[in-house]
Amino acid sequence: xxxPIRLPFDPITRAAQLWTRRWGRSSQPVAMASATSIMRVQxxxxxxxxxxxxxxxxxxxxxxxxxLLAFSRDGRLGMSKIGQxxxxxxxxxxxxxxxxDAQGFVERVPNPDDGRGTLAVITPAGRDAMEAATADLxxxxxxxxxxxxxxxxxxxxxxxxxxxxxxxxxA
Numbered sequence: 149x150x151x152p153i154r155l156p157f158d159p160i161t162r163a164a165q166l167w168t169r170r171w172g173r174s175s176q177p178v179a180m181a182s183a184t185s186i187m188r189v190q191x192x193x194x195x196x197x198x199x200x201x202x203x204x205x206x207x208x209x210x211x212x213x214x215x216l217l218a219f220s221r222d223g224r225l226g227m228s229k230i231g232q233x234x235x236x237x238x239x240x241x242x243x244x245x246x247x248x249d250a251q252g253f254v255e256r257v258p259n260p261d262d263g264r265g266t267l268a269v270i271t272p273a274g275r276d277a278m279e280a281a282t283a284d285l286x287x288x289x290x291x292x293x294x295x296x297x298x299x300x301x302x303x304x305x306x307x308x309x310x311x312x313x314x315x316x317x318x319a
Contacts, residue, residue, distance in 0.1 A: 167180055
């Protein structure tokens with residue numbers, strides 16, 4: 149995704165004004181603006197994260213899978229567990245692991261506890277790529293360097309509240 153054209157105004161603020169004019173204050177213009185802002189920030193961050201991860205042969209989605217494997221006790225997880233933890237459809241998890249396998253960043257091995265299942269196992273090359281991408285993401289402060297530590301905590305808590313309300317996990 150190319151960098152956006154810098155507009156001389158905030159289009160989300162303008163949309164909230166027009167929303168209010170069209171449907172009135174009871175139509176939740178600030179909620180609409182908040183939701184739209186979250187979606188826009190997500191687009192901006194994913195664009196930056198994918199660019200950083202691309203330097204290491206990864207997309208951000210593949211990077212997340214490598215981090216998940218690195219966090220596991222022995223660097224291996226079943227495909228269903230990967231999908232659950234990444235909060236993606238099983239087909240997406242399979243696609244991510246297949247691509248990582250083709251790159252030599254993971255190996256797929258039979259699951260000894262489930263004859264039908266497959267485990268993804270992070271390789272040394274996968275660990276190296278993941279560690280290098282992590283250093284770059286930390287170096288760019290995850291694209292949120294304009295926020296103070298207190299603002300990071302506040303933002304996390306606000307977004308966590310939305311996730312709890314959506315029953316994203318057991319709180």
